[in-house]
Amino acid sequence: MRRVAIIGVGQTKFRTRRDDATHEELTFEGVSRALEDAALSISQIDSFVYGTMDPFDGVNSPDKWCVGGAGAIGKPYIKISTGGTTGLTTGIAAYHQVASGAFDVSMAVCTQRVGVGDDAQSILNTCVCPIYERDAGAGAITIGAHQASRHMFKYGSTDYQRALVSVDAHKNALNNPFAHIQVDINPEDVMNSRMIEWPLRLLECCPRSDGACAVIFASEEMAKKLCPNPAWVWGEASIIDSYWWGERPDLADWDTLSLAGRRLFKMAGIGNPLKEIDVAELYAPFTSQILLELEALGFCGKGEAGPLIEKGVFKMDGEMAVTPSGGVLCTNPIGATGLVRLTEAVLQVTGKADKRQVPGAEVALAHAWGGTMQLHALMIVGKHKR
Amino acid sequence: MTPISSGKKEVFYDASFEAARRTLADARLEQGALDQVVAAGYDIACGRTITNMYTTPAAGGYIKDETRISDDGMFALAQAWMRIGAGFGPTMCLAYGISSEAPMPLISSLMFEPLFHRPFGLYAGMAAAIQASAYCAESKAKPEDAALVVMKNLKQGSRNPRSRKVKPVTEKQVEKSPMAAWPLRELDLPNYSDGTVGLIMAPEHEAKRISSCPIWIEGIGWSIDSYYLGERNLAELKSLSEAARRAYLMAGIKDPAKEIQVFEVAEQSSYYEIMAYEALGLIAPGGGAKLIRSGATELSGRIPVNPSGGAISADPVAATGLFRVAEAVLQLQGRAGKVQVPGAKRALASVSSGPAGQASCVVVLRRD
Numbered sequence: 124m125r126r127v128a129i130i131g132v133g134q135t136k137f138r139t140r141r142d143d144a145t146h147e148e149l150t151f152e153g154v155s156r157a158l159e160d161a162a163l164s165i166s167q168i169d170s171f172v173y174g175t176m177d178p179f180d181g182v183n184s185p186d187k188w189c190v191g192g193a194g195a196i197g198k199p200y201i202k203i204s205t206g207g208t209t210g211l212t213t214g215i216a217a218y219h220q221v222a223s224g225a226f227d228v229s230m231a232v233c234t235q236r237v238g239v240g241d242d243a244q245s246i247l248n249t250c251v252c253p254i255y256e257r258d259a260g261a262g263a264i265t266i267g268a269h270q271a272s273r274h275m276f277k278y279g280s281t282d283y284q285r286a287l288v289s290v291d292a293h294k295n296a297l298n299n300p301f302a303h304i305q306v307d308i309n310p311e312d313v314m315n316s317r318m319i320e321w322p323l324r325l326l327e328c329c330p331r332s333d334g335a336c337a338v339i340f341a342s343e344e345m346a347k348k349l350c351p352n353p354a355w356v357w358g359e360a361s362i363i364d365s366y367w368w369g370e371r372p373d374l375a376d377w378d379t380l381s382l383a384g385r386r387l388f389k390m391a392g393i394g395n396p397l398k399e400i401d402v403a404e405l406y407a408p409f410t411s412q413i414l415l416e417l418e419a420l421g422f423c424g425k426g427e428a429g430p431l432i433e434k435g436v437f438k439m440d441g442e443m444a445v446t447p448s449g450g451v452l453c454t455n456p457i458g459a460t461g462l463v464r465l466t467e468a469v470l471q472v473t474g475k476a477d478k479r480q481v482p483g484a485e486v487a488l489a490h491a492w493g494g495t496m497q498l499h500a501l502m503i504v505g506k507h508k509r
Numbered sequence: 510m511t512p513i514s515s516g517k518k519e520v521f522y523d524a525s526f527e528a529a530r531r532t533l534a535d536a537r538l539e540q541g542a543l544d545q546v547v548a549a550g551y552d553i554a555c556g557r558t559i560t561n562m563y564t565t566p567a568a569g570g571y572i573k574d575e576t577r578i579s580d581d582g583m584f585a586l587a588q589a590w591m592r593i594g595a596g597f598g599p600t601m602c603l604a605y606g607i608s609s610e611a612p613m614p615l616i617s618s619l620m621f622e623p624l625f626h627r628p629f630g631l632y633a634g635m636a637a638a639i640q641a642s643a644y645c646a647e648s649k650a651k652p653e654d655a656a657l658v659v660m661k662n663l664k665q666g667s668r669n670p671r672s673r674k675v676k677p678v679t680e681k682q683v684e685k686s687p688m689a690a691w692p693l694r695e696l697d698l699p700n701y702s703d704g705t706v707g708l709i710m711a712p713e714h715e716a717k718r719i720s721s722c723p724i725w726i727e728g729i730g731w732s733i734d735s736y737y738l739g740e741r742n743l744a745e746l747k748s749l750s751e752a753a754r755r756a757y758l759m760a761g762i763k764d765p766a767k768e769i770q771v772f773e774v775a776e777q778s779s780y781y782e783i784m785a786y787e788a789l790g791l792i793a794p795g796g797g798a799k800l801i802r803s804g805a806t807e808l809s810g811r812i813p814v815n816p817s818g819g820a821i822s823a824d825p826v827a828a829t830g831l832f833r834v835a836e837a838v839l840q841l842q843g844r845a846g847k848v849q850v851p852g853a854k855r856a857l858a859s860v861s862s863g864p865a866g867q868a869s870c871v872v873v874l875r876r877d
Contacts, residue, residue: 124596145622147736177579178558183551183619184579187863188736197751200733200868201588204552204579206559212576216588223594250559363546363575365566366522382572494562498575 127221128346128353129504130228131161131339132466137303137332137454140238146185150192150234153335153459157230161339161350165194168339169226174203174213174233176458178249181240193232206250206493207263207406208361209233210336210461211500214489215359217340218502222356227345233459234335243331243457251495252366264328266496267409268320269374274414275322277375278426282322285410286313287432289326289452292410295439296449298478301463303332303454322411329408329455336462338469343508354469357486357503358390364497371496380419380492383499388421391503393486397422400503402444402471402487403437404464408451413437416490417445444481447471461491465502472506510835513673513823516609516703521555522563524705525605529568532601532707536719544598546570549578549585550605550827554616560605568603568707581775582606582706582831583860583870587731593712599719600710604832606825608701613826620864622736633777634698636738636864638690641780643743645692650798652692655779656683657801659696662776662815665808666822668847671836673702673823696821697779704825706832724838727855728762728873730755738865746781746788749861749869753789756857760873766791769873770853771840772806772814773833775860776821782814789859789871808848816840816848830860834872841876 133156135141141149150173158165171193173186182188186202193200205212210233217231237243247262259265274280290310296302308326316325346353362383364371372378384396393399403422407413414428422443423431431437437445446452448467451460468487470476476484485506492499511528519527525548533540546565552558561577574597578585582604589602617633644650659678666672678696686694709719716723732751735741753765762768772789776782783797791812792800800806806814817836820829837856839845854876861869 124594145624147622176558177552181619181623183553183616184863186579187620187733187867188622190733190736190867195733196735197732197747199587199731199755201578201584201731202580203576204559205561205575205577216576219588219591219595222596223591225591225594246558249557250562253557361574361576362572363562363565363570365571366563379572386574494559497562497566 124222125224126343126508127218127356128341128343128350129338129356129469130341130346130350130353131157131163132469133157133160134301134336134463134466135334136301137334137456139330141236141333146180146182146234146236147189147192149236149335150189150232153234153337154193154232157337157339163339163349168228168230170199170220170229171195172201172203172213172216172220172229172231174209174231174458174462175235176204176209178246179240179243179457180236189234206498207457208461208491208493208498208500209458210463211465211489211491211502212361214338214462214465214502215361215500218356218359221340221342227342229340230337231462232337233462235456235458236333237331237457238333263408264320264323267411268323270415271322271411273374274411280414280429282314283310284429284432285327286310288410288413289313291438292446292450292452295447295479296453299448302449304330323409327410329451332454332456334456334459336459336466338462338465352473354472354504355508357505357509358387359502360387361500366497368495376425377415377419380416380499383501384420387501387503392509396420397443400443400486400488401484402447402468402481404446404448404467404487404489406451406461406464406491408455410452413445439481447476447479447481461500464489464491468504472504510671510706510832511704512671513702513704513825521605521607522567525564525603526567528705528707529601529603532709533569536709538599538709538719540569542599543569543573543601545574545592546601546603547576547585547589547592548603549580549582551579553619554611554826555607556610564605569601581860581862582828583834583872584731586831586834586872587729587870589710590726590729593710598711598715601707602710603707604828605705606828607703608826609703613701633864634693635690637698637778637781638693639738640743640865641692641778644780644784647744648795648798650780650783654783654798654801655697656680658779658782659683659821661807662819662821665816665848666818669818672818673700675822693778699777699820699824700822702823702825704823704828704832706828706835708831708835722842722876724841725875726872727875728756728760731870733868736867743865746784746866749785749859749866750788752869752871756871756873762873765789766812769855769857771816771837771850771856772812773817773837773856773858774814774819775829775833776819777861777866779821781866808850813850816850830870833858833860837874841874
């Protein structure tokens with residue numbers, strides 16, 4: 124297996140709707156920005172991996188339509204769709220294309236135009252069992268709410284702690300020019316906002332966003348030639364759980380994320396995640412999930428995330444910055460979101476995160492979950508080689 | 510693999526479980542021996558989004574590494590090949606093709622961009638028809654030549670118990686088949702079906718331990734052409750020839766017609782198979798019709814193409830290409846039964862997806 128670097132990233136400004144651009148044009152924007160960042164021309168890309176979640180945009184296999192926008196005509200091109208993890212599994216696929224030695228420079232590109240589809244939640248509702256679950260309206264918010272209430276019951280986390288998660292994320296998003304929702308809020312705003320699904324309120328739930336994102340991976344040899352300041356991939360992991368949520372031992376604990384995290388940390392040589400990781404770009408469309416994810420990944424003990432959030436441990440200037448980009452709570456282009464997490468992690472370790480830069484960040488983690496809690500994908504990038 | 514059927518017998522994730530169970534049994538492995546599952550399938554055809562959350566655990570992926578390709582299973586084979594190259598061990602590569610739960614022509618029309626193309630009612634069969642007529646205009650191929658492909662593939666399909674139950678047809682029956690999209694008759698087009706297929710893939714040292722007769726990936730290539738039909742020369746299968754060029758380069762193949770003994774080609778139409786003869790380098794451009802007329806691509810011919818019956822016999826969309834790979838593997842292992850090509854040492858499998866063969870993947874396989 125070869126060492127792999129990330130030599131360019133690009134993302135568009137995320138909005139509720141991008142009526143000014145087609146799917147293909149949006150793809151072109153994302154790809155162009157990554158090429159600009161890497162100072163490469165499209166002819167220098169050997170292979171492409173395209174990620175999106177099809178039904179949300181009302182197009183079947185938009186990868187076929189977008190191939191010109193991606194600049195991939197005549198080149199190897201593979202399409203990934205794994206649910207919410209799509210963005211990150213697309214990145215992981217491009218990473219494997221280079222790590223295996225099959226290609227020297229590979230680009231991951233994800234586009235999503237949720238704005239043209241029906242409501243994202245009604246489409247997501249089609250993922251659950253049509254006989255037992257669909258009529259109940261089950262979807263992503265249901266999961267977030269179940270996890271939140273179970274976490275409150277088992278570990279005593281509070282509405283206030285979750286409100287702080289939202290406030291921190293929204294404050295961070297103000298520093299991120301690509302973020303979708305940019306509002307300055309306080310805990311009272313969160314706790315007084317409209318109830319969506321108990322105990323989650325409006326400001327505890329993500330928007331749906333339109334936009335694109337692209338990341339360029341290169342072999343060590345090519346990275347040396349092409350990029351003075353790359354990010355190095357330290358490790359990746361993905362995992363899938365069984366379909367039925369009722370089979371989970373406890374919705375307050377995200378056991379599959381713990382398992383995947385353990386594999387990831389072993390591969391990346393991380394012993395103490397809280398000390399050794401500087402930035403965690405966690406995938407949390409709902410406030411409650413930051414708590415579960417911090418605990419599952421071992422950044423703190425079970426039930427400790429809430430109190431630590433109150434102490435400010437995971438703020439921009441805390442011991443480990445969580446989602447300095449504002450995260451998924453402020454920006455969620457479903458099939459691209461995971462790749463945005465990776466992009467933000469790369470920007471942090473290469474010192475290019477501008478106003479949202481965590482000073483001295485050298486190791487960053489990117490995470491995504493998908494399905495109805497079944498899937499996780501993870502990647503760690505570092506300023507230095509491992 | 511599961512036997513290909515008209516569907517509606519079991520829910521798609523039960524089919525994934527059944528195919529994976531048979532695949533593991535064939536390799537004499539337990540689920541615990543797998544490192545990962547690389548799946549392939551289309552969500553919209555299943556009427557649900559994120560279908561991998563059902564199929565991947567059912568295919569033995571529970572708490573393992575996973576990814577899902579939203580295209581034909583042969584692209585999953587390519588990605589699995591690279592993941593193994595990057596360090597993974599035994600891998601379940603599984604494709605679920607479900608065509609019985611949704612109106613497939615409508616599903617394929619959703620592939621077209623919604624502003625200028627979809628309102629024309631374009632769907633996969635119509636794109637294949639435009640391509641067929643463009644090819645006929647350039648090559649002098651005739652409907653009778655395409656009928657020979659239909660007759661050959663349905664004859665083979667009727668002999669292959671792993672294909673769908675089909676009957677051989679005469680030239681008259683092809684001629685009388687209802688017109689689908691001129692010049693394509695219904696029999697010229699793939700036979701939408703349900704079918705799920707799994708393959709166990711492994712790095713060299715593990716493959717030798719697991720199997721007494723492992724089949725090696727000697728060359729693999731994939732490529733994509735422009736989406737816009739108007740931008741392409743539809744009389745040639747450019748992405749297929751580019752994918753073949755890459756695969757041949759890797760495998761060191763100079764003359765595929767001499768060096769490869771079996772071809773499994775997922776044909777998007779009867780005309781497509783004739784065009785594929787040219788794109789795969791079995792004959793010079795324009796010579797495809799001559800080749801089918803010569804009988805060289807029959808089971809008993811010099812270069813058998815689709816001894817399994819191909820997609821005209823059974824087309825479980827998203828699994829069709831990986832079924833071709835499975836058939837090629839069985840050929841090389843001498844387990845193809847009534848459709849066996851005697852003494853095959855090297856085989857090729859190919860697939861195209863997207864309108865008029867937009868994207869293609871080619872793999873060259875070899876036995877020891």
